[in-house]
Amino acid sequence: MAEHDQDVDQVNGALKFKVLNNFEISPPQGSVPTTNIPLTFFDYLYLICSECKFIFLYEFPYPTHHFLETILPSLKQSLSLTLQHFFPFAATLVFPPEPIKPYIRYVADSESSTVTFTVAESTMDFNHIIADHPIDINELDAFAPLKPPVSVLEDGTRLFPLLAIQVTVMPNSGFCIGINYHHAIADGTAFMLFMKAWASVCKRLLMSTKTDEVEEEEEGKHFSLPIFNDGDMVQDPNGIDLSYLNMWWKPSPVNSYMLERQGTSSSNDMHKNTKENHSFEAKGTMQLSQVQVDKLKNWISLKYNEYFTSESQDQISSVPLHLSTFVAASALLWVCWVKLEDNIDIGDDELYHFLIVVNCRGRYEFVSIPSTYFGNFGALSYVTLKKRQLLGENGIVEAAKAIGNKLEELDKNGVMKGSETWPLDFTEKLISGRGVVAAGRPNLGLYETDFGVGRPKKCEFLGLQGGKSFTVFDSKDMNAGGVEVGFAFERTKLNNFIEIIQQSLKIL
Numbered sequence: 001m002a003e004h005d006q007d008v009d010q011v012n013g014a015l016k017f018k019v020l021n022n023f024e025i026s027p028p029q030g031s032v033p034t035t036n037i038p039l040t041f042f043d044y045l046y047l048i049c050s051e052c053k054f055i056f057l058y059e060f061p062y063p064t065h066h067f068l069e070t071i072l073p074s075l076k077q078s079l080s081l082t083l084q085h086f087f088p089f090a091a092t093l094v095f096p097p098e099p100i101k102p103y104i105r106y107v108a109d110s111e112s113s114t115v116t117f118t119v120a121e122s123t124m125d126f127n128h129i130i131a132d133h134p135i136d137i138n139e140l141d142a143f144a145p146l147k148p149p150v151s152v153l154e155d156g157t158r159l160f161p162l163l164a165i166q167v168t169v170m171p172n173s174g175f176c177i178g179i180n181y182h183h184a185i186a187d188g189t190a191f192m193l194f195m196k197a198w199a200s201v202c203k204r205l206l207m208s209t210k211t212d213e214v215e216e217e218e219e220g221k222h223f224s225l226p227i228f229n230d231g232d233m234v235q236d237p238n239g240i241d242l243s244y245l246n247m248w249w250k251p252s253p254v255n256s257y258m259l260e261r262q263g264t265s266s267s268n269d270m271h272k273n274t275k276e277n278h279s280f281e282a283k284g285t286m287q288l289s290q291v292q293v294d295k296l297k298n299w300i301s302l303k304y305n306e307y308f309t310s311e312s313q314d315q316i317s318s319v320p321l322h323l324s325t326f327v328a329a330s331a332l333l334w335v336c337w338v339k340l341e342d343n344i345d346i347g348d349d350e351l352y353h354f355l356i357v358v359n360c361r362g363r364y365e366f367v368s369i370p371s372t373y374f375g376n377f378g379a380l381s382y383v384t385l386k387k388r389q390l391l392g393e394n395g396i397v398e399a400a401k402a403i404g405n406k407l408e409e410l411d412k413n414g415v416m417k418g419s420e421t422w423p424l425d426f427t428e429k430l431i432s433g434r435g436v437v438a439a440g441r442p443n444l445g446l447y448e449t450d451f452g453v454g455r456p457k458k459c460e461f462l463g464l465q466g467g468k469s470f471t472v473f474d475s476k477d478m479n480a481g482g483v484e485v486g487f488a489f490e491r492t493k494l495n496n497f498i499e500i501i502q503q504s505l506k507i508l
Helices: 064-070 072-083 126-130 137-141 188-207 211-217 240-249 253-262 290-307 325-341 395-413 419-431 491-505
Strands: 002-012 015-025 035-038 052-059 092-095 103-106 115-122 158-161 163-170 174-181 281-288 351-359 378-386 435-438 458-461 469-474 483-490
Touching: 015 072, 015 163, 052 126, 052 188, 064 072, 064 163, 072 115, 072 163, 072 188, 126 174, 137 281, 174 188, 240 253, 240 419, 253 419, 281 290, 281 458, 281 491, 290 325, 290 395, 325 351, 325 395, 325 435, 325 469, 325 483, 325 491, 351 395, 351 419, 378 395, 378 419, 419 435, 458 469, 483 491
Parallel strands: 115 163, 351 435, 435 469
Antiparallel strands: 002 015, 015 115, 035 103, 052 174, 052 458, 092 103, 092 158, 163 174, 281 483, 351 378, 469 483
16 A cells, blocks of 8 residues: 655635545555456446545544544554455456447556545535535535546547546544545445445444455455356347447447546546536435335325326226335425426426336346446336326326336336437437436435444445436445435525425325
8 A cells, every 4th residue: 555645735715624644555465467348238238437436424523633543444454454355446448449349457466556545634514424414516616536547548548437436524523434446346235235334344443453354354244245257147139239339339329428427528628627616506405204105105105096096087097006115205206396497488298207227137138147247237227207197186196107017017018128329319408408317216225334333334436426316325324224325416405495495295
């Protein structure tokens, strides 16, 4: 683990952060051989998504020097031990010119195969950051690190660092672990597999005075070991990967849209080594208690039975409603989002789209692929309804029925139908201005990441800018159940969105 001394005041607007140190963390010497890992077409979907940011906030009512002396050494050592199992995070995404396919390369015991680990101190109010009230995006983004810049070789090959970590201490109150990783390497499930493993190792180091024992016992006994793609694990009989790669290699609506979203003008500049400024945007979080979720589901079921068996309906539905917590919460958020975005220029027959990413682990189509598969493994799908359906008296019921039916259809017929055009379909729906993405789901276990100081007081996903997506995660109060929903808008719109949700919940 290399160390770089640094003591610099960094000012981000009104936010003051002091960098205490920079380290380069690698797997233990000799623990991982030089390895190349091929990407799959599921990974290619996210080649241009170089910024995937999470922050995890923990209570720690002690001064900075106490954190540096007691917690920091275990965080660093446990990260090194964990990286020997999750070594792709210390690797490089190699993106050669056409026609060579991109891949992940780890070089054993090399300076290029490390994770940048920044330690900082902040005067930010910990209680303000962990609260559920609207918070400026810039305040949260300051806790997420920059990754090292992309390197470009003489032949045009680009080398992308895949992970950076920033640990920020707020003296006498708490600390934050900020993560910034390249989405092409892992989806949310794979990322949380890594986070839970790191937390497990760190907790055991803090609890044990015998480091050697922990190193030996952590060989997969206390967390799930990842399984990597060997080139044959994820089959692609129709050559979907080439059609996806052509969208990055050549000008396309998908390429143009994603570059615009990231504020870049060329695929050669897919990673900017600067903090983005979201001056007018704020992040909002709402807790939907288990009582509220149950009321919402019961209300939807009641209205569904009334609405779809009434004499006014042309046909009576005998199909039971597929109504999970995710479906109910998503239906509520979709309708509230349409109400927020509605204007008189949008006709009643205009179409709105709800975009879904479906985890393929454990599905019958991929029975040979283990649940601990490491990489991206999410199928894309969507639901479309007319404005009049979503804003009608039974809009939430219509939304729940459509989303539930789509998930039932995918369970019955498989998720790969239409996969050849997934990127284009998603892009067209988002470009229309009438598409919203469900970017997170329950059961990821964000609040299960205990590094030895207790569970997080708050977890945030920082990829919701632009008001085109929302998350549905497990609630921070894991014992009480419920879900935590997240979204980001310009502040006035965000306040309006919260008000619309609250008004919708009052009808239950």
